Amino acid sequence: MYANSLVELIGNTPLLHLRSLSNEQRNIRVFGKLECHNPGYSVKDRSALQLLRQAERDYGLKPGWSIVESTSGNMGHALAMLCAIHGYRFICVLDPKTPKANANVVRAFGGQVEMVNQPDETGSYQKKRIAVAKSLAATTPNCINLDQYNNPAAIDAHYYSTGPEIVNQLSGKVDAVVVSASTGSHLSGIARYLKERDSRTHVIGVEPEGSVVFGGVYVPHLQNGSGLSFKPGNILTDLVDETVKVSDRHAFAGCHRLALDEGLLLGGSSGSIAHAARCYVERLNDPANIVLVLPDSGVKYLETIYDDEWLSAHRLHDILRDLDTATEATEAHALALESL
Incomplete structure (x- = not known):
């Protein structure tokens, strides 16, 4: 088989x-x-696949469209891999805490890396990463922010x-x-x-x-x-x-x-x-x-x-x-x- x-x-x-x-x-x-x-070496492969399937149903996602997501690594790997397979452009928002290998993985699958270099008031980069991802989705034609933090498709x-x-x-x-x-x-x-x-x-x-x-x-x-x-x-x-x-x-x-x-x-x-x-x-x-x-x-x-x-x-x-x-x-x- x-x-x-x-x-x-x-x-x-x-x-x-x-x-x-x-x-x-x-x-x-x-x-x-x-x-x-999993083929992307993490549990995030499951979430990424379901998020993309839901976006296809809800937004008519098709080859040539863009996906943008804030991630610390594994979701970026999973989405970069799956976007390469399906012909979607992937924009991955990372921060300096992310291991260099994770950024290289995204690029290896043809993804684009956007780096957030300034932390927020807590010392974390997460809120700023999310804000950048939402801004890119709003200003880039045919671009969807999957929002792994709040999208119930990831739970499903x-x-x-x-x-x-x-x-x-x-x-x-x-x-x-x-x-x-x-x-x-x-x-x-x-x-x-x-x-x-x-x-x-x-x-x-x-x-x-x-x-x-x-x-x-x-x-x-x-x-x-x-x-x-x-x-x-x-x-x-x-x-x-x-x-x-x-x-x-x-x-x-x-x-x-x-x-x-x-x-x-x-x-x-x-x-x-x-x-x-x-x-x-x-x-x-x-x-x-x-x-x-x-x-x-x-x-x-x-x-x-x-x-x-x-x-x-x-x-x-x-x-x-x-x-x-x-x-x-x-x-x-x-x-x-x-x-x-």
């Missing part, structure tokens, strides 16, 4: 049993939904694909799901589907310390793409049972632990999700199947999260030493269990 279009390869991502996060003695099993297996993408996939892959036995807040779309779509099927499913929303999707005061952080300086319209907080804010230190340590323990090279949001999951498992008393929606690949972060010099420059070099200590403790615990 083969695909006739790259579009057909979006979705149906694998679910992996994460043994390092599970506790078999208590029958707690943790699984990772590997969204890096995960209500109709990611949520059902998770349930089918575990034969309906889903007790909890841990999802990054991001723009709200995949958290809300997955949560809505799972809650409609079983209201007892525990939904945990995760964001960086300093992000305000779940409230608080905005503080700049190093985690890219998973936090916002405002509350987006696509976040449905009534579907979220528990929220967790994760520090850069714990997020990046989580990334390195996933690489060492599971052979998974993933982005910062996956590290923060893994950290939140570890804390949740520690306090659980009953058996459970827990799904972590792991948003993207770590390939784009080789010069940041996985670079010793970058970690040292941000005073995070000691997380690697802490990991060695944690690994030794884990190995000692495993040996103790084997001797019982």
Whole structure:
């Protein structure tokens, strides 16, 4: 069997049993939904596809028209890829926090990059990026701003694909799901589907310390793409049972632990999700199947999260030493269990 279009390869991502996060003695099993297996290497492929389909229905989007979107990276990759396939012009609004590799990806697919260099009053670039995207859409002929932050089509993408996939892959036995807040779309779509099927499913929303999707005061952080300086319209907080804010230190340590323990090279949001999951498992008393929606690949972060010099420059070099200590403790615990 083969695909006739790259579009057909979006979705149906694998679910992996994460043994390092599970506790078999208590029958707690943790699984990772590997969204890096989408052709654009992230969960945003699903949202981007649905946003474009909705624009085709609502605006008559056709080849030669332009799409403009504010993004920190993954949505830019997904839209650049899909616009190249469909013959749309893509204008991607980025900021200096975006890894250089992400901008290069957009250009590789023929997209245009517009850079916002001045932060807003919070120290974030997001509000200014969004304003620039809206201005470009208003002044460019046949140009549409998809607005991933407030467009319900992005929620639908995960209500109709990611949520059902998770349930089918575990034969309906889903007790909890841990999802990054991001723009709200995949958290809300997955949560809505799972809650409609079983209201007892525990939904945990995760964001960086300093992000305000779940409230608080905005503080700049190093985690890219998973936090916002405002509350987006696509976040449905009534579907979220528990929220967790994760520090850069714990997020990046989580990334390195996933690489060492599971052979998974993933982005910062996956590290923060893994950290939140570890804390949740520690306090659980009953058996459970827990799904972590792991948003993207770590390939784009080789010069940041996985670079010793970058970690040292941000005073995070000691997380690697802490990991060695944690690994030794884990190995000692495993040996103790084997001797019982």
